[in-house]
Amino acid sequence: MFLRAVTVCSMLAFSMAGVLAADRSAAKEQVDFGIKVAQNGLWREAQYRWERAVELDPTYAEAWNNLAIAYEHSGKFDDARKAYETAIKLDPKNMLIRQNYDLFKEINDRTQKRRGPR
Amino acid sequence: MIAPRNVAALASIFVLCAAIGCTNFYEIPIETPIQPKMDVTPFTRVLVAGFISGGTDDVDGNLETVRLLRSQLRSKSNLRVIEAEVLPLADIARDQIKAPPSAPASTSTDQGRVPGGPSGSEATNHSGSSQPVTESGGQTAAPVQPLPPEGSAPQVQPVPPLPAGGPDAGDGKIRNEKDLERYQAIFENTEFWKKLGQEHQNPLIVTGTVLFTNTQSSGFVTTNREIIDPLGRRVVQPYRVYMERKGFIIEPRFIFIDGRTGAVLYSDRFHEEILYPAQQQTPPLSSYFELMDRLLPSFLGSLSTQRIRGTRVLLK
Numbered sequence: 001m002f003l004r005a006v007t008v009c010s011m012l013a014f015s016m017a018g019v020l021a022a023d024r025s026a027a028k029e030q031v032d033f034g035i036k037v038a039q040n041g042l043w044r045e046a047q048y049r050w051e052r053a054v055e056l057d058p059t060y061a062e063a064w065n066n067l068a069i070a071y072e073h074s075g076k077f078d079d080a081r082k083a084y085e086t087a088i089k090l091d092p093k094n095m096l097i098r099q100n101y102d103l104f105k106e107i108n109d110r111t112q113k114r115r116g117p118r
Numbered sequence: 119m120i121a122p123r124n125v126a127a128l129a130s131i132f133v134l135c136a137a138i139g140c141t142n143f144y145e146i147p148i149e150t151p152i153q154p155k156m157d158v159t160p161f162t163r164v165l166v167a168g169f170i171s172g173g174t175d176d177v178d179g180n181l182e183t184v185r186l187l188r189s190q191l192r193s194k195s196n197l198r199v200i201e202a203e204v205l206p207l208a209d210i211a212r213d214q215i216k217a218p219p220s221a222p223a224s225t226s227t228d229q230g231r232v233p234g235g236p237s238g239s240e241a242t243n244h245s246g247s248s249q250p251v252t253e254s255g256g257q258t259a260a261p262v263q264p265l266p267p268e269g270s271a272p273q274v275q276p277v278p279p280l281p282a283g284g285p286d287a288g289d290g291k292i293r294n295e296k297d298l299e300r301y302q303a304i305f306e307n308t309e310f311w312k313k314l315g316q317e318h319q320n321p322l323i324v325t326g327t328v329l330f331t332n333t334q335s336s337g338f339v340t341t342n343r344e345i346i347d348p349l350g351r352r353v354v355q356p357y358r359v360y361m362e363r364k365g366f367i368i369e370p371r372f373i374f375i376d377g378r379t380g381a382v383l384y385s386d387r388f389h390e391e392i393l394y395p396a397q398q399q400t401p402p403l404s405s406y407f408e409l410m411d412r413l414l415p416s417f418l419g420s421l422s423t424q425r426i427r428g429t430r431v432l433l434k
Binding site for chain 1: 142143144146148149150151152153426428429430431432433434
C-alpha cells in the first residue's frame with residue numbers, strides 16, 4: 001500500500017516537473033523571440049511576447065525584467081515598476097535586474113517630481 | 119541622461135559577466151517618454167505672446183525670448199505656432215495700471231494694444247516691416263473674428279484696470295525681481311488674456327517674465343593646470359586661485375494661459391547663471407542664448423512629450 005502511494009506521488013511529481021519544464025521552455029521561446037523583435041525596434045510585439053512568457057511561467061524573473069523594460073519604453077511607469085519588483089523578488093541576487101530597476105527609478109522619480117504642484 | 123555612476127556600474131557588470139562567460143544578456147537602447155507637465159490636448163495652436171523683461175539693456179529679453187521659444191516650439195512640439203507681433207507686455211501692464219478704476223470700460227485692443235489681433239490692421243514683423251499675420255506654416259491666416267462668449271452676442275469685453283501703485287515708481291525700468299513683482303498683476307487679468315485668446319482662436323498662450331542681469335563675483339576657484347613633473351611628463355594638477363569673475367544671471371518665469379478662459383494653467387520659474395574670467399569679453403546676447411539653452415528642455419517638457427535616452431539589459 002505504502003509503496004503504491006509513493007509510486008503514485010513520485011509519478012505525479014515527475015509529471016508536474018515535466019509540465020513546469022515545458023512551460024519554462026515555451027516561455028523561453030517567447031522571451032528569445034521578444035528579444036529579437038525588440039532589437040529590431042518592434043517593442044509592441046516584444047511586450048506581447050514577454051507578457052505571454054510570464055503567463056506561461058510566472059516565476060521567470062528574466063521575462064519580468066524584459067517586460068518591465070518594454071513597459072518603461074512605452075511610458076507605462078506603474079506597470080514597469082510592478083514588473084521590475086516582481087523580477088527582483090524572484091531573483092534578488094540578479095545585479096542586472098537591479099541595475100535596470102535603479103535606472104528606471106531615477107527617471108521615474110524625476111517624472112514624479114515634475115508632476116508635483118502646479 | 120544616465121548618471122555617470124550608473125554607467126560605470128553597468129560597465130563593471132558587463133565586464134564581470136563577460137569575464138565569467140555569461141552571455142545571456144543583451145544591452146538595448148531605449149527611449150523613455152516623459153509626459154508633459156500640463157495637458158495641452160485641448161489646444162492645437164500656441165501663441166508666444168510676449169514677456170515682461172528686465173535687467174540689462176544689452177539684450178531685449180522680450181523679443182529674444184519670444185523669437186527663441188517660437189522657433190523651438192515650431193520644431194519640437196506638435197502645436198502650430200502663431201506668428202503674431204510680439205506684445206510689449208511691460209508697456210501694456212503699465213498702461214493698465216495707469217487706468218483709473220473709474221475710467222470708462224477699455225478694451226484689450228486699445229488699453230492692452232493687442233497688435234497681433236485682427237483689430238490691428240496688420241502685424242509688424244521683427245524687422246519692423248508690415249505683413250499679414252501668418253502661422254508657422256507660412257500661409258496667411260484668415261482674418262480672425264473675436265469669438266463671442268457662449269450663448270451671447272459678440273461684444274467687446276472691458277478690461278478691468280489693474281491695481282495702481284506699481285511701475286510708476288522710480289524710472290519705470292525693470293532692474294530686479296522687486297521691480298518685476300509690480301507687473302505681476304497682468305497675469306491675473308483673465309479678461310485681457312481671454313480677449314487676446316479670442317483674437318487668435320483660443321490658443322495656448324505662453325507669456326511670463328524674463329530677468330537677465332549682470333553679475334560679478336570674486337573668490338577662490340578650483341581650476342586645473344598642466345605642469346611638467348620631475349620625470350618630464352605632463353601632469354594636470356588642480357589648484358585654487360583667486361579670481362574676479364563676471365557674468366550673467368537669467369531668471370525666467372514661463373506662464374501658460376488658457377486662451378479660452380484667460381486662466382493661468384501652469385507656471386514655472388528658472389534660475390541659471392554663468393560666470394567668466396573678468397578679462398574675458400563675452401557678448402551678452404551670446405550668454406543669453408547659452409543660458410536659455412539650459413532651460414529649453416524643461417520649457418519644452420511642459421508642453422510636449424520628451425524622450426530620455428538610456429540603456430537597459432534584456433535577459434534570456
